[in-house]
Amino acid sequence: MTIAVTKSRVEDKLFQNRYLVDSGRPHIKVRPHERPSANLLALTHVCPAKCYDLNDKGQVEITPDGCMECGTCRILCETSGEIEWDYPRGGFGVLFKFG
């Protein structure tokens, strides 16, 4: 219940933002895995846009549409190869009105 409330709140926050989503070309991908590492699992809480979520098999999945490109997940999980992180193509992704 608490989790659902929190999630809807983040979505409310992201709703204020402007994005140009590059459909079919996600700029972050999670490598298929059996069990997530501690860092990958932490992203389900730490990602400020709550892009990371657990599926019913306990694996971490990503929906990067609301991503603000802060780079936190890259710092935590790129070196280990658990995620692939690229900049969105020029002009795509988050477009801060105020920053």
Add this chain to the structure above:
Amino acid sequence: MIEEKFDAIVIGAGMSGNAAAYTMASHGLNVLQLERGEYPGSKNVQGAIMYANMLEKIIPDFRDDAPLERHLVEQRLWVMDETSHTGIHYRSDDFNEAKPNRYTIIRAQFDKWFSRKVREAGATVLCETTVTELVRDAKDKVVGVRTDRAGGAIFADVVVLAEGVSGLLGTRAGLREMPKPQTVALAVKEMHFLPEEVIEQRFGLKGDEGCVIEAVGTTSRGMAGLGFLYTNKESISLGIGCLVSDFVAMMESPYVLLDALKNHPSIRPLIAGSEVKEYAAHLIPEGGYKAIPQLFGDGWVVVGDAAQLNNAVHREGSNLAMTSGRIAAEAIVKVKSRNGPMTKRNLALYNAMLDKSFVVKDLRKYKDMPALLHTNSCNFFTTYPRLMSQAAQNFMRIDGTPKIEKEKATTAAFIKARSRWGLVSDAVRLAFAWR
């Protein structure tokens, strides 16, 4: 796509990239600046406070047309617990001067203005262009870049990497390491809009006067972190940031912290009735002097957040970014003026010039501060804030208890929480790190 060869390519149109591109273009260099956002500023996030002195050194008459929000006349430093804040406030009419010292700004607007200055100085600015790769020659010298636009490589004598805190290019090319979770903070921020006169009433301001609050305490839930509230003309920037390593260890969510800060009894009335128009997140370099990477090499220099140049103690970042961009540009102009090649050896001039500036001097002064805040940070961010609140309340509340007993109780609370040795050790460690 682009056939000509440039004197310099600048990657990124934030503070450091704009400072570098402007300075080189004003000295007559042929500069290409590449920005992946739709417009300069669309990927940039800052609190934001802008320090006039560092911009004056680049654009002396910036006050004529730069989009500035409020000049700061008051700064409040708060230590918070769940129900209170204990604060030091400094307000002075001396800050109402002809050329004020600090302003709040809104980055998307400011960066568009700065970029216009860059183009007026003669640089070519290309937005919606993501640089995908650095191009190197047989001797490993950086000679250009590849982008996600159609066409081949674009060549230049030197590439200025102003790609921001988690810059992909430099880290992937092995020019520097990826920042560590314990050397970067994740900050989230909301823009709260309110009528101008409401902001002025709530903070006791007139005209363009501004007030900022910066707060440590239980709002960061034991993590090393800082909350902030900055007044803009018609909005309030409200945010909080903590070390990424702490977020992971505590499994905390930044938006939960932000919502708790918004609901704190000391903050809630200040933003009451506001309309939120944006939610942003960004990383802030916190590693200080010891996290500064190699700053130059054959055909390249790195500036700003990408070079981890941020003074966490004083919460200065964009001025270090601007200054490093300007100094790198000045070094490149000097090498160019004597027809020198952009080799590692010649570009070492940037490092030498930066060493003599306030940028490196300040970071060196606080070189031990990050380590201090990373070990037992809960004492500084939870234990002491609670003790301070209790001590202040004990002092203020009049309930018939003799003063001598109140003082004894306060002393006993400090000793019970940290022990005599702990108190002395914390004080000594803090003094040494500050020195």
